[in-house]
Amino acid sequence: MKSIKQSIRGCSDYLPEYMRIWRFLETKIINVLNSYCYNEIQFPIIENTELFQRTIGVSTDILLKEMYSFKDKKNNSITLRPEGTIGCVRTIIENKLNSITENRLWYVGPMFRYERPQKGRYRQFNQLGIEVFGISEPEIELELLMIFSRLLHDLKLSNSVYLEINSIGSKRARRLYIKDLVIFLKKYEKKLDIDSKKRIYTNPLRILDTKNKAIQSLLKEAPVILDYLDEKSKFHFEKLCLLMNKVNVKYKINTRLVRGLDYYNDTVFEWKTNSLGSQNTVCGGGRYDTLFQQIGGKSTSAVGCAVGIERLILLIRKESMILKEAASFIDIYLFFLKKEIYFIVLKLAENIRTVFPTLKIKIDFLVSNISNKLRKANRCNTTVALILGEKEVLTKTVLVKNLKNNMQMIVSKKELIKYLKKIFF
Ligand code: HAM
Numbered sequence: 001m002k003s004i005k006q007s008i009r010g011c012s013d014y015l016p017e018y019m020r021i022w023r024f025l026e027t028k029i030i031n032v033l034n035s036y037c038y039n040e041i042q043f044p045i046i047e048n049t050e051l052f053q054r055t056i057g058v059s060t061d062i063l064l065k066e067m068y069s070f071k072d073k074k075n076n077s078i079t080l081r082p083e084g085t086i087g088c089v090r091t092i093i094e095n096k097l098n099s100i101t102e103n104r105l106w107y108v109g110p111m112f113r114y115e116r117p118q119k120g121r122y123r124q125f126n127q128l129g130i131e132v133f134g135i136s137e138p139e140i141e142l143e144l145l146m147i148f149s150r151l152l153h154d155l156k157l158s159n160s161v162y163l164e165i166n167s168i169g170s171k172r173a174r175r176l177y178i179k180d181l182v183i184f185l186k187k188y189e190k191k192l193d194i195d196s197k198k199r200i201y202t203n204p205l206r207i208l209d210t211k212n213k214a215i216q217s218l219l220k221e222a223p224v225i226l227d228y229l230d231e232k233s234k235f236h237f238e239k240l241c242l243l244m245n246k247v248n249v250k251y252k253i254n255t256r257l258v259r260g261l262d263y264y265n266d267t268v269f270e271w272k273t274n275s276l277g278s279q280n281t282v283c284g285g286g287r288y289d290t291l292f293q294q295i296g297g298k299s300t301s302a303v304g305c306a307v308g309i310e311r312l313i314l315l316i317r318k319e320s321m322i323l324k325e326a327a328s329f330i331d332i333y334l335f336f337l338k339k340e341i342y343f344i345v346l347k348l349a350e351n352i353r354t355v356f357p358t359l360k361i362k363i364d365f366l367v368s369n370i371s372n373k374l375r376k377a378n379r380c381n382t383t384v385a386l387i388l389g390e391k392e393v394l395t396k397t398v399l400v401k402n403l404k405n406n407m408q409m410i411v412s413k414k415e416l417i418k419y420l421k422k423i424f425f
Contacts, residue, residue: 008123009117009123010114010115010117010122010123010124011122011123011124012122012124012310016328017328018313020326020327020328021313021316021317021323021326022309022313024322024325024326025155025309025312025313025316025326026108028151028154028155029108029151029307032147032150032151032154033106033130033147036104036143036147037104038104038105038106038130038147039104039105039106040105040106040107041088041091041105041106041107042107042109043084043087043088043090043091043107044081044087045080045081045109045110045112046078046079046081047078047079047081047086047087047090048076048077048078048079049067049069049078049079050077051079051086051087051090051295052067052079052081052082052086054295055086055262055263055291055294055295056082056083056086056261056262056263057203057261057262057263058262059202059203060203060206060261060262061206061260062082062083062113062260062261065114066082066113066114066115067079067080067082067113067114068080068082068112068113068114080112081111081112082111082112082113083111083127083129083261083306084107084109084111084127084129084306085129085131085261085263085288085291085304085306086263086291086295088105088107088129088131088304089131089133089291089292089295089297089302090295092133092292092297093292093295093296093297103132103133103134103135104130104132105130105131105132105133106128106129106130106131107128107129108126108127108128108129108309109126109127110124110125110126111124111125111126111127112124113125118278118279119276119277119279119314120276120277120278120279120280120308120310120311120314121279122310125308125309125310126308126309126310127306127307127308127309128306128307128309129304129305129306129307130144130147130285130304130305130306131302131303131304132144132302132303132304133292133301133302134300134301134302135301135303136289136301138236138237138239138240138243138267139243140303141240141267141269141287141303142240142243142244142247142249144285144303144304144305145163145244145249145251145269146247146249148271148283148305148307149249155312155316155320155322156320156321156322157315157316157319157320160274160275160315160319160320161271161272161273161282161315162250162251162252162271162272162273163249163250163251163252163269163271163272164251164252164253164254164257164269164270164271164272165240165241165251165252165253165254165257165267165268165269166225166226166253166254166255166256166257166258166267166268166269167225167226167229167233167234167236167237167266167267167268168205168225168258168259168265168266168268168286169225169228169229169230169233169265169266170229170230170232170233170265170266171290173228173229173230173233174205174228176228177223177225177228178204178205180223180228181204181205181207181208181222181223182200182204184221184222184223185200185204185207185222186200188218191214191215191218192207192215193210193212193215195210196210196212205258206258206260207219208222208256208257208258209256209257209258211278222256224255225255226253226255233266236266236267237266237267240267241253251269257269259284259286263288263290263291263294264286264287264288265287265288265289265290266286266287266289267286267287267303268284268285268286268287269284269285269286269305270283270284270285271283271284273315275315275318275319276311276314276315279311281308281311282307282308282311282312282315283305283306283307283308284305284306285303285304285305285306286303286304286305287301287302287303288302288303288304289301289302327381328380328381329360329380329381329382329383330360330361330362330377330380330381330382330383331359331360331361331382331383331384332349332359332360332361332362332382332383332384332385332386332420333361333362333364333376333377333380333382333384333385333386334348334349334361334362334363334364334385334386334387334388335364335370335373335377335385335386335387335388336364336367336387336388336389337367337370337387337388337389337390338367338389338390339367341388341389341390341393342365344388344393345363345388346363348386348388348398348413348416349361349363351417352416352417352420355417356420356421356424356425359424362380364376370387373385373387374401374403377403378403382403383402383403383404383423383424384400384401384402384403384420384423385400385401385403386398386399386400386401386416387399387401392410395410396412396414397410397411397412397413398410398411398413398416400416400419402423
């Protein structure tokens with residue numbers, strides 16, 4: 001039995017240094033999404049198990065082995081959401097949201113999958129999901145891809161991530177394709193690993209994204225799904241490629257790209273990196289035009305994607321120059337040299353906060369000598385130290401030390417706000 005001091009396997013503690021990067025990242029993401037007029041939506045972390053059973057796909061790993069399901073006190077089967085798209089669509093249907101006016105949405109929050117934990121793969125992890133409803137044209141796929149491209153650019157990660165794209169066509173096209181794929185795979189059944197052998201009969205499409213190098217090379221000769229697309233799917237995919245070429249979104253067509261959830265049709269895509277080992281997909285998504293009907297809503301075109309927040313943070317920590325911007329800092333550090341001066345310093349800090357509410361201001365409560373305090377301020381990446389001793393109290397002044405340029409000055413309390421304004425604004 002594990003110690004009660006340890007977190008549950010696959011669940012992480014998010015410490016302050018991590019959360020600083022997280023919030024920094026979140027602000028960047030929200031700014032980009034706002035600029036494209038996407039609206040935030042939130043929905044419960046728990047849903048009826050049946051919602052996922054009906055939609056995720058009967059032979060997917062998520063449904064077969066990864067769902068956290070339990071009975072509640074009334075014996076209803078409840079599941080911790082393994083992903084966000086399904087709950088989001090359920091919310092739209094239940095709340096009768098108009099898919100014309102409220103059709104570009106995003107959410108962020110924890111998801112749960114009972115997977116084997118490793119770097120980049122956790123049992124509780126967070127996704128930023130982006131979903132668009134009611135638009136069938138490929139221009140909307142382009143918009144989603146441009147949003148993520150912009151975000152990567154803002155995070156200085158454009159060179160660390162690449163886009164792979166494919167079309168898996170309609171249900172009928174997939175049925176025809178799977179038939180031929182199975183014939184092909186059966187010819188080589190002896191050469192397949194145990195998992196793939198099983199999948200011939202349960203979920204042959206998933207064999208296409210095997211990580212086994214020998215099977216990958218065997219699959220080079222396999223039939224290609226793009227050859228099975230009907231005219232409508234073909235037109236949609238070709239138009240999307242054309243649009244991406246026009247606006248210079250760089251992509252690779254990967255004819256073996258399939259997704260781990262069964263609700264997709266036509267476009268599927270993944271943004272991958274070579275920097276994170278085997279858990280290399282940072283963002284994945286595609287079109288899912290039949291999901292609304294599967295849940296009992298009216299037929300609605302839909303497309304979306306989800307970014308793994310933890311994977312993105314791993315990547316930022318490894319690759320991005322942006323990390324410096326997320327570093328911790330203090331704008332104004334206040335020190336007093338005698339206990340009795342505490343209340344004067346407290347009042348001063350409150351006054352500064354009232355005038356400059358965005359500045360980060362900290363009071364040091366320990367009394368020690370000035371050089372100790374300045375060392376401490378420097379370690380905390382402070383811009384300005386304000387120091388008050390007996391002399392300053394008597395003369396109604398403050399010793400202001402600018403730690404960025406090492407200038408120091410005695411400023412009257414009356415002039416202090418004006419002086420700080422010059423430094424910070
Ligand atoms: P997904 O590919 O299963 O798609 O997950 C999206 C992203 O979540 C992955 O690319 C990865 O970054 C992250 N992720 C998935 N599983 C884990 C894990 N165990 N630990 C850490 N990160 C993980 C979906 O979930 C779809 N709902 C995406 C979508 C939205 N499609 C249409 N709209």
